[in-house]
Amino acid sequence: MIGKLLMRDLQMLLPGGRRGGTMLPLLFFVAVAVLYPFAVGPDAPLLAQTGGGVIWIAALLAAILPLDRLIAPDLELGVFDQLALRGVSEEMVVAIRVLAHWLSFAPLLLIATLPAAALLGLEGDTVRLVLLGLLAGTPGLAAIGVMIAALTAGLRGGAALSGLMLIPLAVPILIFGAGSLARADTSGIAYAGAFSLLLIAIAPFAGGAAIRAAREG
Template sequence: MIFLTLVRRDLALALRRPGTLVLPVLFFVLVGALFPFAVGPDARLLARIAPGVVWVAALLASLLPVETLVEPDRADGTLDQIVTRGIALEVWAAARLIAHWLGFAGPLLLALPVAGILLGVPFAVMGQLALALLLGTPALAALALLAASLTTGLRGGGALAGLIALPLALPVLIFGVGVGGDGALKLLTASSLVLVALTPFAAAAALKSALE
């Protein structure tokens, strides 16, 4: 199946560039290690703001590899070959979205206990936070891919992609941090589903314009 082949290819490319997988995790853990020094040793304050810090760190970690999501395939002609072979750009975009999510969300979830302990997250909250990240990180991956597609070929596209993705991620962050009840969890899940469903089509439309 073409879709699975593209996903395997993208994951293999990510593994050949260890920084693509390692840097988001290191950033995530370093935020957990450094933030307590910035706000002081107040355990109650840390426990209250820790979920928000974790979500912001996850968002920024998802944007670290944004320059490698689209631009290399555009620059080396891979996207042109995809179109020439009759493969829809929507399929390529969906595969890249899945690969990006697996590449950054999986390691982040594994590193969450370390970051959570450093931030003083109560163990009772850790499970809820892990579930929220599992459901919400697909939306972050989708926004990163969409921003990368909109800015591919532009000078300073990586920085511009970050400026595009950050405000669009606000609803996801709000629902993710407020996951204390079922309502916020349902809204977070719905946001992820909508973004994951729409992003391949929006990204493909942006790429078609860039390739013309």
């Protein structure tokens, strides 16, 4: 049952999937890396110094793009109702969706980090820290994304609101993940990973409660 739900979620959310899951977040991410040197000028040391942070910001904003199709369409279709009738808890559905959401954007984002890092002229060590940091931080971003998508699913204008709500919640991950670049060690990444684990632990319960609340509304 878990496998079937995960397959359905992946078919929905992966680029080229049925819910219009396009390459858009990925192209958005690369576009930021392309545009940044135009904005600040071709000063190589400056780009190398700030480029890691720019990649982090681009990753965070790219994670916002798919939020409106994570939960709301299924709520509208009555999929959660039918799953509840079959004894599948909302917590389980949300946990599976966090995994599917992460799989649908994070691995591709990590791959796209390489061309982005090349465009910004980042050094090998910095690229390694960015990749490790994103690996630790993106599961947390996925958990926040699904939680917020569930919270705003029943609301009018939920898509715009969810973007605004994600940003403050993602700040701890950003501080520790991107902060590891300035210190050039991995202790910050460990903190970003710890935040991710915490968020993943909370997400199924918060998201499940939000879906039930949306049903009552």
